[in-house]
Amino acid sequence: MATTTRTAGKAPLSAYVLSVLAALVLASIVGAIASLFYDENRLLGFVIFAACTAGTFFALGWVLFVSKYTVESDEHAEDNIERRWYDKATSGAFHNIITTAGIALFVLAITRLEVSGMVVLTLILVLAVVSFAVRFWVARRRDS
């Protein structure tokens, strides 16, 4: 199964325009939805959430409309050592999350502390990203 890609060529201008337009539309939709929950200042809610999600939607637009011209599937992706680093890093990060979440749940159950979902999800996300990055870096240093 090919899971990574290689650089192929350039995309037509229409693909880039389409990706930018799609990103702007999607970011505006998110901003509009967010503004519904910010009664005190709807415009500020719209601007903040549209701006914060625009980067992600630009990336999504590039994947959907541009990448099919600029990258090609790598049929031997599984054979590369980079794939092994990726697999080891994701596997290790997953175990870190399971262990940490289990311990945190245990502590919360005993202490009966109340923690907001926003804080918990942010910590889980940060833990996952940091764990993956460190493990990938260590594997790369060791095998290079």
Next chain:
Amino acid sequence: MENIIAEQRGERSWSQAHLAALLGVSRQTVISIERGRFDPSLPLAFRIAEVFGCRIEDLFTPQATPVSDPEKS
């Protein structure tokens, strides 16, 4: 697993990048295989053997680990 890929590549005056292109993998993969830090998958080992025109066992030497026969023990 030890291998003689670096020697074989040197005999042909191929760069690591050229061998990587022939095998369809990254140059880092070739570097790590040559240093014995990465055991290639079986399909990749077959491709390496095909590129050098020999058998897999001519290129790779497994580290000495005795194979135990459960019927004898």
